[in-house]
Amino acid sequence: xxxxxxxxxLDFLLxxxxxxxxxxxxxxxxxxxxxxxxSFDIPEGTIYPALHRLERxxxxxxxxxxxxxxxxxxxxxxxxxxxxxxxxxxxxRQFRGAVEAVAGA
Amino acid sequence: xxxxxxxxxxxxxxxxxSLRLRGLSSSDVSDEVYDHFCEVADAATRHGDDPLDxxxxxxxxxxxxxxxxxxxAAAKENPMDKFILPIxxxxxxxxxxxxSSPGWDDTGVTAFALLATAGILAxxxxxxxxxxxxxxxxxxxxxAITTGGDWRMLLVLLFPLAGxxxxxxxxxxAASAAxxx
Numbered sequence: 001x002x003x004x005x006x007x008x009x010l011d012f013l014l015x016x017x018x019x020x021x022x023x024x025x026x027x028x029x030x031x032x033x034x035x036x037x038x039s040f041d042i043p044e045g046t047i048y049p050a051l052h053r054l055e056r057x058x059x060x061x062x063x064x065x066x067x068x069x070x071x072x073x074x075x076x077x078x079x080x081x082x083x084x085x086x087x088x089x090x091x092x093r094q095f096r097g098a099v100e101a102v103a104g105a
Numbered sequence: 106x107x108x109x110x111x112x113x114x115x116x117x118x119x120x121x122x123s124l125r126l127r128g129l130s131s132s133d134v135s136d137e138v139y140d141h142f143c144e145v146a147d148a149a150t151r152h153g154d155d156p157l158d159x160x161x162x163x164x165x166x167x168x169x170x171x172x173x174x175x176x177x178a179a180a181k182e183n184p185m186d187k188f189i190l191p192i193x194x195x196x197x198x199x200x201x202x203x204x205s206s207p208g209w210d211d212t213g214v215t216a217f218a219l220l221a222t223a224g225i226l227a228x229x230x231x232x233x234x235x236x237x238x239x240x241x242x243x244x245x246x247x248x249a250i251t252t253g254g255d256w257r258m259l260l261v262l263l264f265p266l267a268g269x270x271x272x273x274x275x276x277x278x279a280a281s282a283a284x285x286x
Contacts, residue, residue, distance in 0.1 A: 025137060026144035044141060045168035048134075049176035056181060064133075070143060071136040 010050055012092070013040065015059060015077060015085040022076035024067075025051060051075055059084050109160035113142045116164050123174030128233035134177055138167065181232075189230040193240030196222045197265075201244035215245070219261070220268035227272030234273050238265035 017023070017031040025048055032040045032047075054060040059081035062073050077085065117139055121131040142160050149159035167173050200222065204215045223241045227234040242265030249258035 024140065024144075026141050043166045043168065044163065045166060045173050045176060048137065048141075048167075049173075049180040052177060053180035067140070068143065070140055072140050073133070073137045 010042065010046065011054060011059075012085070012088040013042075014047070014050055014054060015081055015088065018060065018075055018077050018081075019085060022074045024072050024074050028075065054081070109142070109146055109157040112157070112164070113139070113160055116142075116167075116170060119170035120174060123171045124177065127174055127178040128236075129174070129178055129181065138173075141167075183230050183232070185230040186232060189226055189237060190240050193223070193226050193237045196226070197241040197244045200241070201248060204245055205248065216261075216264045219245075219264040220271075223265035223268035224272035224275075227269040228276050231273050231276050234269040235266065238262065238269040241265040241269075 013032060014028065017028045017035070023031065025044070028051065029042070029044055029047055032042060051060065051062075055062055055075070058078055060075045061078050062075045065072050065074060117135050120138060121135050124131040124134055142163060145159050145163040146156035149156045168176075197219075200215060200218050203209060203218075209215075219242050223234075223238045226237045226241070230237070239262070242262045245261050246258040249255040
């Protein structure tokens with residue numbers, strides 16, 4: 001899937017990728033790739049800055065830990081991020097329902 | 106199998122330099138990207154692929170270090186960043202103007218004004234605070250140097266520098282205290 005198609009949905013997808021629990025950046029990338037069956041192959045140069053932006057917006061929080069002898073940053077949803085995700089999911093369901101109704105899919 | 110450490114280190118060094126140019130703390134971002142490369146190399150090894158090839162592909166997906174640094178800078182951008190330096194210069198010129206007016210001899214008030222102004226501005230926009238301190242504090246020593254050759258007046262810069270780094274420290278403390286659970 002082309003990156004432009006995902007434009008505007010990246011924040012939603014990142015929040016959703018962290019819904020099942022805290023993850024580090026690489027795991028978030030892999031989650032997106034695996035759960036989309038390889039369709040969402042978003043460059044990491046887009047994903048990491050977006051994670052920082054979401055943290056700045058208090059939708060994510062991060063903490064540092066030690067893993068395999070190196071520092072690792074792990075992200076998790078905040079309460080505000082969880083609310084934003086649920087709102088996005090509701091809107092997406094409405095949108096999908098409306099498109100399917102019109103397109104007859 | 107080839108060792109990807111040399112190109113990865115070179116990439117990270119370029120990234121750190123680009124981040125510093127943009128006034129961003131480089132170690133956290135660099136450590137995060139380093140962890141990413143390690144994960145990529147580990148996954149390649151597990152799958153029997155060449156870690157060097159995998160890390161080279163990861164570099165392409167991250168983009169050139171300067172571009173990646175620009176994206177991180179944009180992600181951390183504060184709306185105040187664009188206006189803060191002109192505001193600092195205007196405040197500094199105003200303090201210099203008051204300080205040089207006939208009859209003004211309260212050095213303590215001038216010093217406090219430099220310290221407090223730089224501190225407040227650093228609280229509002231905590232990037233490149235040394236530049237804010239310079240914008241606020243350079244005018245009094247500059248006037249003293251150009252008119253009387255008094256280079257000792259450069260010591261005046263200590264007040265806005267102390268204020269700016271004090272403001273930055275307060276902001277960091279406040280941010281860590283307010284971190285969401």
